[in-house]
Amino acid sequence: MLSNTLKVGALLGLAIASPVHASESSSNECRCFPTDDCWPSVSVWNAFNQSVDGRLVATVPLATSCHAPHYNKEICDELREGWDMPEEHYKSSSSFMAPFFTNGTCDPYHPVSKPCRLGNFVRYAVNVSTPTHVAKTLQFATEHNIRFIIRNTGHDYNGKSTGAGAISVWTHHLKDIEFKDWSDKYYTGKAAKLGAGIQGIEAYEAAHERGLRMVSGECPTVGLAGGYSQGGGHSALNSRYGLGADQVLEWEVIDGNGNFLTANREENTDLYWALSGGGGGTYGVVWSMTSKAHEDTKVSGLNLTFTTTGISDETFFKAVEFYNSRLPYIVDEGVMSLCFLTNTSFAVEPMTGPGVPLAKLESLIEPVLKEFTRLGINYTYQSEEFDSYLDQFNTQVPVVTVGVAQYGSWLLPRTVVESSNDLHELTNSIRTVLAEDATFTTVAVNVSKEVTGDVYNAVNPAWRTAIAHTLMSTVWEYDEPKKMQEKRDLMTNKLVPAVSRLGPNSGAYLNECDFQQPNWQYAFYGKNYQTLRSIKQKYDPHHLFYGLTAVGSEDWTVSYSGRMCRSNGSASHIEI
Structure with a gap:
């Protein structure tokens, strides 16, 4: 943390991403940038630091030790070894896990001789421990017209948790957790009040100790109250x-x-509705979230994998098509099935049945196993019943890496797999994706109103009629910007359309999406978008809260240098 003028002055000497273009001079239409005359002086920053109890953190990029003149081989080798794991990043006040948005400014994979720049990293973070720290940071950002960011773990695929020349509130250390009995006319049962910094595995473990379980993601380190639940x-x-x-x-x-x-x-209630599914980081700074906690019971799980070795492409896609045809029967029993497809492999890892007896789960997959056997596929299969959800999670859910891919998604309507013609078209779409050496993932679920009961939120309506969230990903290669932009455009122009054509009136999961998605307002938010915009205006009158493709982001553009300026309102875009 900053504690004296020397440290602040040292930070101000670091380089930004690139020289500011002459046409980007400071104005009231742009956020104040570190190279501008409006940027606060060292004494002003130090006064602000004192006002937040000395909790201002100056950004030093995590990979500084991988670049001259601060190169340290031992430290850099260690960083490189763990760079694709979330744990390497979320302990930092500035590092984030979306490689496209680092713009190659400072990571372990570029040449040592390349200078480590602040680039798209936030300039400062406030390690908040009280709501007053948040309020003072918001006031400071407003008074000085500085870009403002909300950050917890940095676990965001589209760079919402960072921004050049920005100040952020860092909520990662808000770790309070309180279990309680909740009773109102909408819900009666156990609940947990979670500080904004609580991560999925922390909620899982705390609930497990009390014979409960909570809904969180397959990645154990995701921030539960942040973009995860808000999105x-x-x-x-x-x-x-x-x-x-x-x-x-x-x-x-x-x-x-x-x-x-x-x-x-x-x-x-309007703010409650918007925060619950209307996207993270755009209506306010969440301090805590109280969510349902459910009684824990036995959980059944299974893994099913095979490779293309010894089988034809035709056989592979027949197997894929048959598996997809069984998804309604599987999810309607309260089961989630996570399937990864590449051009050489098929993997259900795992299929999870909370409260589903093992015999029942095995009966759901039995038709698939029989068809695989009929097709002559040599598969690997393992099933097991666990005493709790945490036991099943720790045993069967695969390790989630970060910084290794870029993504696009679409919510697949249930009707697609219920029609033989549409199902065949889905198979053709999967062929298109895999032919580009991409991975095709299906997160098969049933989140219809019959499952959720009485809820009131801004979740994209397309979720309610979907059979799966489909995710397309291409491998990320550091220090290959031209190639990665080509892959980015491939995602936008070919891979996502290959699937979205099957349900053009559906949408995409805004937490795992293509940030270049055309018509993103409808794709990510559906019919809720205009209502969400009006709610944002009410609670964010100074237009502080911004994230790429977040509600209201079309009011801004971010240039190559990182400067954020008012747009004509037609589109949200970034040119880093």
Whole structure:
């Protein structure tokens, strides 16, 4: 943390991403940038630091030790070894896990001689421990017209948790957790109040100790109260309880005026509705989230894999098509099935049945096994019943890496797999994706109203009629910007359209999406978009909260240098 003028002055000497173009001079239409005359002086920053109890953190990029003149081989080798794991990043106040948005400024994979720049990293972070710290940071950003960012773990595929020349509130250390009995006319049962910094595995373990389980993601380190629940939140428990956003009972949030608000179904209901599925980082700074906690029971799980060795392409895609045809029968029993396809492999890892007896889960997959055998496929199969969800999660859910891919997605309507013609078209779409050496993932769930019950939120309506969230990904290669942009455009122009054509009126999961998605307002938010915009205006009157493809982001553009300026309102884009 900053504690004296020397440290602040040292930071101000670091380089930014690139020289500012002459046409980008500071104006009231642009956020103040570090090279501008409006940028606060060292003394102003130090005064602000004192006002937040010395909790201002100056950004030093995590990979500084991988570049001259601070190169340290031992440290850099260690960083490189763990760079694709979330744990390497979320302990930092500035590092993030979306490689496209680092713009090659400072990582372990570029030449040592390449200078380590601040680039798209936030300039400062406030390690907040009280709501007052948040309010003071919002006030400071407003007074000095500085870009503002909300950051917890940096686990965001589209760079929402960072921004050049920005100040952020860092919520990662807000780790309070309180279990309680909740009773109102909408829900009666166990609940947990989670600080904004609580991560999935922390919630899982705390609930497990009390004989409970909570809905969170397959990645154990994701921030539960952040973009995960605010953006919807898929989970192995979705088909039993609904999405992450469907669990939320109450929010505590600091709005754009610095007011500390409680939002639930009876108080600030519009804000409650928007935060529950309408996207993270755009209506206020969440301080805590209270969500349903469910009784833990036995959980059945299974893995099923095979490779293309010894079989034809035709056989492979027949197997894929048959598996997809069985998805309604599987998810309607409260099961989630996670399937990864490449041009050389098929892997269900895992299929999860909370409260589903092992014999029942095995009966659901039996037709698939019989068809694989008939096709002559040599598969590997393992099934097991566990005493708790945490046991199954720790045993069967694969390790989730970061910084290794870029993504696009589409919510696949249930009707596609219920029609033989549409099912065949889905197979053709998968062929198109795999032919480009991409991975095709299906997160098969049922989150219809029959599963969720009485919920009130802004979740993309396309989720309610979907059979799966489909995710397309291409491998990331550091220090290959031209190649990666080509892959990015491939995602936008070919891979996502290959699937979206099957359900053009559906949408995409906004937490795992193509940030270049055309018509993103409808694709990510559906019919809720205009209502969400009006709610944002109410709680964010100074237009502080911004994230690429977040509600209202079309009002801004971010240039190659990182400068953020008002747009003509036609589109949200970034040119880093």
